[in-house]
Amino acid sequence: MPDGAELAQFSGADLYFPTGIARERVRAELRFDAPRAEAGIDVPTWVATITPRLQNLMMLRSNWNSYGARTIQFSSLEAAIELLSRIMRPNTPPPIIMPTSDGSLQLEWHEKGLDLEVRIHGRSRCYVSVEDLRNPGRDWEGTITSNLARVKSAINELTDRSD
Amino acid sequence: MQGGYTDDPTIENDEVLLRRVPHWHFYFDKNLGRRRPSSAAFEDHPNGSPMSAHLASVLEVKGLSVESILAGHDGYAVASIIAELARANGQGICRKPRDNDPAHAEVFGPKPESVRKRFARASVWVIAPPEIMRS
Numbered sequence: 001m002p003d004g005a006e007l008a009q010f011s012g013a014d015l016y017f018p019t020g021i022a023r024e025r026v027r028a029e030l031r032f033d034a035p036r037a038e039a040g041i042d043v044p045t046w047v048a049t050i051t052p053r054l055q056n057l058m059m060l061r062s063n064w065n066s067y068g069a070r071t072i073q074f075s076s077l078e079a080a081i082e083l084l085s086r087i088m089r090p091n092t093p094p095p096i097i098m099p100t101s102d103g104s105l106q107l108e109w110h111e112k113g114l115d116l117e118v119r120i121h122g123r124s125r126c127y128v129s130v131e132d133l134r135n136p137g138r139d140w141e142g143t144i145t146s147n148l149a150r151v152k153s154a155i156n157e158l159t160d161r162s163d
Numbered sequence: 164m165q166g167g168y169t170d171d172p173t174i175e176n177d178e179v180l181l182r183r184v185p186h187w188h189f190y191f192d193k194n195l196g197r198r199r200p201s202s203a204a205f206e207d208h209p210n211g212s213p214m215s216a217h218l219a220s221v222l223e224v225k226g227l228s229v230e231s232i233l234a235g236h237d238g239y240a241v242a243s244i245i246a247e248l249a250r251a252n253g254q255g256i257c258r259k260p261r262d263n264d265p266a267h268a269e270v271f272g273p274k275p276e277s278v279r280k281r282f283a284r285a286s287v288w289v290i291a292p293p294e295i296m297r298s
Contacts, residue, residue: 029251034254057187060187062226064185064187065183065185065188066185066210066236066239067183067186067208067214067215068209068210068212069209070209078256095271096201098187098188098201098203099187099188099204100202100206101203101207101208101209102206103209106201106202106203108190108201110190110192110193110194111193111194112193112194113194114194115194115280117202117280119276127276129276129277129280133194140169141276141277144166
């Protein structure tokens with residue numbers, strides 16, 4: 001789980017889950033405390049941007065792609081949020097969040113000359129693909145587990161790079 | 164390649180393979196400057212069966228429109244790749260006609276992220292997504 005500071009950053013997310021069931025599941029599964037935004041803690045823009053999308057994805061029924069896709073597992077949502085809490089900066093562009101047919105989630109960024117895709121395979125494993133259209137020699141892809149240094153580096157590059 | 168499947172040589176390399184894409188799977192790629200499907204739209208079935216597709220040539224021979232594969236699937240778009248691209252990326256293609264779905268086919272073979280990304284980027288909209296994006 002994220003540490004206290006990271007949880008504080010995310011605690012605003014549950015404010016954006018308007019339905020009781022979704023909100024309670026988020027609180028229960030992610031162990032969010034009482035809304036901290038009420039205490040004046042700022043919520044990054046990207047959190048507000050992705051939260052409605054996440055909520056909608058959690059509502060998908062099986063076969064949502066017409067090709068037999070599974071419902072999105074709550075553990076995938078939990079893993080995605082935990083990962084984001086560890087790699088994102090407040091001004092990082094929000095990811096495009098894709099559901100996958102096996103019930104997982106894929107995070108994507110395609111801007112500023114960077115193509116970054118992160119396929120969540122659980123709470124401690126994901127597959128990352130980075131393509132730098134401005135510096136093709138720096139492309140890489142592979143499975144990462146606990147060491148997020150390379151992903152953080154790519155996110156930092158994305159955050160700092162101008163259009 | 165997935166076991167038990169054989170690439171069908173009667174499916175020409177210029178065959179157009181059609182794939183339904185739900186609105187969840189397309190977005191505006193700022194790098195490319197256009198909307199395109201996500202690589203997540205080109206996956207095998209979660210039960211291990213190969214990725215489904217429709218053969219455009221069979222639709223034509225049967226007098227069916229591309230729109231016919233969207234029956235009952237409001238809000239979907241249809242993306243296409245050509246068979247040559249699939250084969251160049253380690254895939255085989257076989258006909259799997261179904262009742263009332265004579266153009267159904269399967270694209271079999273390993274689809275790591277790199278392959279799915281190539282499909283997504285090379286795909287061409289046959290029926291473009293609705294203009295309004297949903298969250």
